[in-house]
Amino acid sequence: MVVRDGPGLSVRLEAVTKIYTVSGEELPALRGISLSIPAGESVAIVGSSGSGKSTLLHLMGLLDRPTSGAVFYDNRRVDTLSPSERAVLRNRSVGFVFQNFQLIPRTSAIENVELPLLYRRIPARERRERARDLLASVGMGDRERHTSSQLSGGQQQRVAIARAIAASPGLLLADEPTGNLDSRSSATILDLLLSLQSRFSTTLVLVTHDMEVARHAQTTFRVRDGLPEDPQ
Amino acid sequence: MTLVILGMRSLLRNPYRSVLTSLGILIGVLSVVVLTGIAFGAKSLVLRSIQNLGPNLLVVIPGSVTDSGAQVGGGTDTTLTAEDAQAIRRQCPDIWNASGALRTAAQVQSPHANWSTVILGAEPSYLPVRDWRLARGGFFGEEEERGMARVAVLGRIVATRLFGLEDPVGKFVQINHSPFRVIGILSSKGQSPMGMNQDDMVVVPLATLQSQIMGVSYVGVILAAATSPDRVDAAKREIRGILRLRHHIPSGGRSDFEIQAMSDISKTANRISLILTVLLALIASISLIVGGVGILNIMLVSVRERTREIGIRMAIGARPRDILFQFLSEAAALSFFGALAGGVGGILFLDGIHLLVGWPTPIPWEGLFLTVAGATLLGTLFGLYPAWSASRLDPMEALRYE
Numbered sequence: 001m002v003v004r005d006g007p008g009l010s011v012r013l014e015a016v017t018k019i020y021t022v023s024g025e026e027l028p029a030l031r032g033i034s035l036s037i038p039a040g041e042s043v044a045i046v047g048s049s050g051s052g053k054s055t056l057l058h059l060m061g062l063l064d065r066p067t068s069g070a071v072f073y074d075n076r077r078v079d080t081l082s083p084s085e086r087a088v089l090r091n092r093s094v095g096f097v098f099q100n101f102q103l104i105p106r107t108s109a110i111e112n113v114e115l116p117l118l119y120r121r122i123p124a125r126e127r128r129e130r131a132r133d134l135l136a137s138v139g140m141g142d143r144e145r146h147t148s149s150q151l152s153g154g155q156q157q158r159v160a161i162a163r164a165i166a167a168s169p170g171l172l173l174a175d176e177p178t179g180n181l182d183s184r185s186s187a188t189i190l191d192l193l194l195s196l197q198s199r200f201s202t203t204l205v206l207v208t209h210d211m212e213v214a215r216h217a218q219t220t221f222r223v224r225d226g227l228p229e230d231p232q
Numbered sequence: 233m234t235l236v237i238l239g240m241r242s243l244l245r246n247p248y249r250s251v252l253t254s255l256g257i258l259i260g261v262l263s264v265v266v267l268t269g270i271a272f273g274a275k276s277l278v279l280r281s282i283q284n285l286g287p288n289l290l291v292v293i294p295g296s297v298t299d300s301g302a303q304v305g306g307g308t309d310t311t312l313t314a315e316d317a318q319a320i321r322r323q324c325p326d327i328w329n330a331s332g333a334l335r336t337a338a339q340v341q342s343p344h345a346n347w348s349t350v351i352l353g354a355e356p357s358y359l360p361v362r363d364w365r366l367a368r369g370g371f372f373g374e375e376e377e378r379g380m381a382r383v384a385v386l387g388r389i390v391a392t393r394l395f396g397l398e399d400p401v402g403k404f405v406q407i408n409h410s411p412f413r414v415i416g417i418l419s420s421k422g423q424s425p426m427g428m429n430q431d432d433m434v435v436v437p438l439a440t441l442q443s444q445i446m447g448v449s450y451v452g453v454i455l456a457a458a459t460s461p462d463r464v465d466a467a468k469r470e471i472r473g474i475l476r477l478r479h480h481i482p483s484g485g486r487s488d489f490e491i492q493a494m495s496d497i498s499k500t501a502n503r504i505s506l507i508l509t510v511l512l513a514l515i516a517s518i519s520l521i522v523g524g525v526g527i528l529n530i531m532l533v534s535v536r537e538r539t540r541e542i543g544i545r546m547a548i549g550a551r552p553r554d555i556l557f558q559f560l561s562e563a564a565a566l567s568f569f570g571a572l573a574g575g576v577g578g579i580l581f582l583d584g585i586h587l588l589v590g591w592p593t594p595i596p597w598e599g600l601f602l603t604v605a606g607a608t609l610l611g612t613l614f615g616l617y618p619a620w621s622a623s624r625l626d627p628m629e630a631l632r633y634e
Contacts, residue, residue, distance in 0.1 A: 063547055064628040084551045091549020102544045102631065106245045118238070119549045163548070 008039030009073055009093055009170030009203050011060055016069030018055050018226075029055040031226040032069070039074070039170070040201040042194065044214035047223035054175055056223060057207045061094050061173045062086040073171070091119050095164030095202075097193070099176035101156040103148040109135060109159045110144040116167040134162040138192060154185030161192055165200070172197065172204045178213060190216060239561035242538075253530040254570030256523030257607050261571045264516035264603045265578025265596065270585070271512050273593040275505035281422065282498045288461050289361070289494040290327075290468060292320075292454040292475070310450035311479065311488045314438060317355065317454045319474050326467040328459045331358040332438055332451035340434055341406040342394035349390050350433040351407060353441025353451075361457045369401040369416030372437050380440045384412040388420045388431040405434075408445055412436065464493050513599075520607055523570070524614040531563055531618035542622055543630025556623035563615020564608060571607035575600050 018030040029052045037043050047053040058064040059071055062078060071079040078089060095116075096102075103112050113131040122130070135141050138158040148156050157177060164172060174193060178186035194216055197204040206217055214220050222229035243250040294311040317332035324330075334353040339346055356373050359366070372383050384405060391400050400414045412434075421430040442448055458467035468491050475489055535542070542555055550558075578600065582593040 058628055061547070063631070064626075084553065087546060087549055087551040087554075090547060096547050098631075102540070102547070104541050104544055111241075115545065116548045119545075119551070119554055167549070 008201050010037060010039040010075070011171060011203065011205070012036045012072040012075070013056070013059065013066075014070045014072070016056075016059055016066040016071065018052070018059065018064070019067045028226055030059075030066070033223070033226070033228055034069075035221060035228070037203060037205065039203055041219065042197050042204040042206065042217040044206045044208060044217035044220045045223060046208060046211065046214045046220055047229070048209055051223045052226040053207045053209075053223045057173050057175050057205060060171070060205060061096055062090050063096075087119075091116055092167055093170050095167070095169040095172045097157070097160055097164050097172070097174040097177045099179040101148070101153070101160045101180075103156055103159060103163075105149070106147055108145050108147055109140060109151070109162075112148075112159055113163045113166050116163060120167055131162075131166065134166055135159070138162045152185075153181050154188060157181060157185070157189050158192065161189070161196070165196055165202075168200065170203060172202050173207075174205070175207045176209070177206070178208070178210070186213075236557075236561040236565075239558045240565055242558075243562055243565060249530065249534075250566060253527055254566050254573065256526035257520070257567045257570030257611055258523070258574040258577065260516065260520030260523040261574025261603050261607045262577045262581065263519050264513055265575060265600055266581045266585075267512040267516045268509055268596045268599050269578065269582040269593045270591070271505065271509040272596050273591050274508065275502070276592050276594065278501045278505065279498055282494055282501060288458040288464055288467075290456045290458060290464065290471065291492045291494070292316075292456065292471060293452075293490050293492070294450075294488065295490055310448070312451050312454055313449060314355070314442075314451055316475060316478060317451065317456075319478060320454060320456050320471055321357065323474055324456070324467060324470040326459050326463040326470055327456050329357045329361050330454055330456035331355040331361050332454050333358060334438060334441055334446070334448075334450070334452040335433075336441070336446055338408055338445065340390060340394065342400070342403070344396070345394050347390060347393040349387075350428075351441060351445065352433050352435045353438040353445075354435050355438050358435070358455065361455050363457075364421060365419045367417040367419045368399070369414070371416055371435075377437045377439055380443055381437060382410060382412045382440060382444070383415045383437065385416040385418055385435040386414055387418050387433045387435075389429065390432060390434055391417050407434065407436070410444065461495065464495050468493060520603075520610060523607070524567070524610045527563055527566055527611045528614040528618065530566075531559065531615050532621075534562070535559065535618045535622040539625065539630050539633035542625055543627055543633065546625070546627035547631060552623040555625075556619045559619035559622050560612060560615055563619065564612040567611020567615075568604075568608040570611070571604040574607070575604045 013033060013035045015032050015034050016030055017028065017032050020027045020029055033056060045053045045056060055064070059066050062071070065079050070077055073093065078086070081089065104115070110128070110131045113134050114127045117127040117130060132141070132144065135144055138161055140155060140158050140162065143151060143155060151159065172193070177193060178189050181189060190213060193204060193206070196202065206213065208214050292312065312332065314332045317330050320327055321330040331354055336351050337348065338351045339348050356371065356377055359371050366385070367388065369385070371385055372381060376383055384407065386400055394400065394405060395403065401416060403414050404411045405414060418431070418435070438451065456467065456471060458464045471491055472487065476487060479488055481487060545555060579595055582595060585591055586593045
């Protein structure tokens with residue numbers, strides 16, 4: 001059922017809409033977007049806040065399901081899978097990096113990185129070794145035992161990136177990864193994401209409102225009010 | 233397995249809350265173990281005192297039952313005699329011995345002290361029937377019985393009260409101002425099932441008590457010992473037949489006596505103590521359920537508090553069932569360790585009661601294991617709903633939860 005591990009997962013959205021119902025009122029977040037991202041490419045999704053860009057990312061990452069339309073990974077429809085199947089797919093094929101890092105509180109850096117491997121039933125010893133290597137590769141080798149409250153924002157995001165790539169996913173999704181960081185940390189994080197993308201030829205989708213960040217991606221996709229903005 | 237460890241780890245991250253949550257289960261198990269232990273102890277105490285009366289023992293008491301079923305003067309009638317006892321002794325094939333007995337209260341005096349106690353008139357066969365032994369000296373025989381001899385055998389307490397550390401054998405005591413020679417001391421027997429201290433009495437020949445102290449010719453009770461426990465029912469029938477014949481009761485008429493077998497009494501005692509045990513266990517189970525509700529409560533709070541963590545785990549690839557198992561194993565671990573601690577605490581508590589008060593408090597091992605297992609199961613069941621609701625969270629909403 002797993003599409004495949006590692007390099008390059010192509011993602012295709014077909015006429016997806018997402019309508020949230022809040023206290024009986026329908027709030028459309030996406031009004032019909034089709035988008036195809038080839039394997040191994042880096043794409044920046046740009047839009048102002050409330051444009052629906054994050055929702056788009058969540059649909060791609062199978063955290064949420066479209067109200068209508070379809071999501072494909074390597075030409076296989078995935079949005080109709082069961083919650084459990086989607087969880088397995090997220091575990092093996094998708095890595096998430098969030099604006100607010102989303103590390104598990106009161107849990108050490110290395111335990112956070114081990115988590116995806118744990119849910120993949122990888123034996124403890126191998127898990128620990130891989131997590132150690134991963135932390136070292138994001139420059140956090142000396143902070144294994146630190147918990148999120150003992151780390152700076154940039155450090156937390158590096159741990160989060162190590163966790164996102166732990167299961168060597170084919171698709172890396174970053175939602176405003178530098179949104180909570182100062183400019184220096186931002187640059188480091190962005191460099192890290194892009195170097196990982198090129199090293200493993202992972203597909204990278206980057207959601208941002210910052211054109212300066214978007215510039216680093218190969219292509220840019222603009223969203224406005226839940227619709228694609230005309231290409232300039 | 234990994235998920236179980238995961239559950240444990242999150243418990244350790246919140247040690248105080250974990251301990252407080254387990255406390256409910258701990259107290260529940262503790263009270264179940266302690267209360268059933270005490271009930272068991274009470275039961276063994278009652279059974280032991282019934283055993284003390286002598287095995288295979290049958291007790292014949294005077295008294296009749298009216299047509300309406302009400303007993304008239306049970307135990308106070310004067311229809312039984314020493315001759316009845318003799319007939320039972322001689323004619324019942326399934327009785328190996330019997331003794332009539334009669335009691336009264338009197339002042340007993342030694343040269344140094346006086347003591348108000350029970351005077352028991354008994355036949356020489358009383359001792360073997362009661363399976364009782366002497367601590368020192370001897371008991372009276374047929375000769376003293378026939379001769380209405382003024383001899384007395386003292387119970388342990390009476391001997392101490394009247395003579396202190398001295399040896400009373402060979403000395404004289406005054407009963408109702410008549411001198412009695414002390415010929416022996418009974419071994420200690422403790423409480424009777426009716427709550428009387430059997431060491432606080434003086435035994436004299438039945439005939440002596442009847443004619444010289446009380447001036448009566450009846451006996452208060454006839455004690456008879458069956459040849460073996462399985463002959464008790466047959467012995468009961470034989471006694472009934474003989475006494476009805478001797479008392480000229482027409483067939484169909486009501487007996488003017490009652491026969492109680494100690495084995496029946498111990499059966500009743502057993503039943504009562506079973507009811508007691510079940511009742512106590514039931515009461516204690518309520519606190520166990522309260523403990524379970526405590527787990528439910530804390531787990532619900534914990535799931536709510538950790539909604540975002542659940543969202544992160546789901547985003548990373550935890551399946552709903554992984555989340556379910558994680559929270560379920562948390563609840564199971566909380567209740568298991570709570571129950572275990574409660575069990576250990578219960579054992580210590582029972583030992584403490586035994587040491588301090590001296591009650592027999594056997595550790596109810598079987599019940600203990602059952603309670604610990606049951607409490608673990610109960611806590612896990614109470615954790616089921618919170619764990620299920622955690623596993624049903626929507627990953628997106630959980631991630632956004634503040």
